[in-house]
Amino acid sequence: MARGTLNQDHVFYRNPARFYPTVDRGRGVYLYDTDGKRYLDGAGGAALAAIGHGVKDIERAIARQLRKVAFTHGSQFTSEAAVTLAGRLVALAPAGLNRAYFVSGGSEAVETAVKLARQYQVDRGQPSRFKVISRWTSYHGNTLGALALSGHTGRRQYYLPLIGHTPHIVPAYCYRCPFGLAPAACALDCAADLEKTILYEGPESVSAFIAEPVVGATAGALVPPSGYFRKIREICDRYDVLFIADEVMTGLGRTGKAFAVDHWD
Numbered sequence: 001m002a003r004g005t006l007n008q009d010h011v012f013y014r015n016p017a018r019f020y021p022t023v024d025r026g027r028g029v030y031l032y033d034t035d036g037k038r039y040l041d042g043a044g045g046a047a048l049a050a051i052g053h054g055v056k057d058i059e060r061a062i063a064r065q066l067r068k069v070a071f072t073h074g075s076q077f078t079s080e081a082a083v084t085l086a087g088r089l090v091a092l093a094p095a096g097l098n099r100a101y102f103v104s105g106g107s108e109a110v111e112t113a114v115k116l117a118r119q120y121q122v123d124r125g126q127p128s129r130f131k132v133i134s135r136w137t138s139y140h141g142n143t144l145g146a147l148a149l150s151g152h153t154g155r156r157q158y159y160l161p162l163i164g165h166t167p168h169i170v171p172a173y174c175y176r177c178p179f180g181l182a183p184a185a186c187a188l189d190c191a192a193d194l195e196k197t198i199l200y201e202g203p204e205s206v207s208a209f210i211a212e213p214v215v216g217a218t219a220g221a222l223v224p225p226s227g228y229f230r231k232i233r234e235i236c237d238r239y240d241v242l243f244i245a246d247e248v249m250t251g252l253g254r255t256g257k258a259f260a261v262d263h264w265d
């Protein structure tokens with residue numbers, strides 16, 4: 001279809017006023033549209049196609065599994081593929097994480113982590129703990145629960161009446177320091193904001209704190225100052241609050257370590 005005209009089909013596009021080229025195939029870091037135009041794929045790589053398009057090993061593994069069985073419901077069965085993958089993930093994960101729970105995408109993963117945290121608090125006799133604290137300038141997904149945690153004001157504004165109360169703290173954003181400080185004067189006030197917020201909300205009401213180790217979709221690779229996550233961990237431990245690292249964008253090698261939290265002790 002000619003560029004300049006809008007797509008004339010039945011897909012509900014994210015922006016109906018924009019033209020979307022039809023991708024025909026992907027190879028390595030490139031996508032090719034039906035007119036043969038080549039694109040360096042800077043969009044899919046961050047979120048999903050982290051090792052590129054058209055990887056033969058993946059193609060063969062999918063075909064092999066499809067020939068055996070396409071789907072087994074997790075409420076009744078397991079499969080060799082699930083068991084093998086869980087084992088590999090646990091081997092890569094930080095110490096102490098020894099189970100993998102499979103879901104369909106990032107938003108569902110975030111909401112599942114929030115639910116697991118809540119269930120953990122109830123099961124250990126702390127049923128008053130339900131709040132999850134997150135950060136401004138963050139992205140945790142677009143379903144209502146994940147959107148509530150996300151700190152992207154534009155993406156949240158339409159849906160505010162539909163989402164629950166989720167306290168947000170300031171981001172670890174050195175380039176635009178929320179306290180107006182230069183890095184040399186940094187005293188990790190952005191991490192201390194977590195403690196203040198836990199105290200304002202009431203520690204007995206807080207279940208978990210969630211953060212992207214390196215912020216991705218809202219700011220483009222915000223790396224926290226050194227010592228930030230150590231201080232966050234200390235605060236979480238002090239108030240018995242679980243720490244959820246949202247590694248949807250950063251996990252599995254995308255920052256040079258298996259998981260981005262591995263960059264800090």
Ligand SMILES: Cc1ncc(COP(=O)(O)O)c(C=O)c1O
Nearest residue numbers: 105106107139140141217248249
């Ligand atoms: C850090 C983070 N969490 C969650 C999500 C949501 O993932 P999904 O789009 O698969 O629901 C994203 C998506 O970009 C993300 O970057």
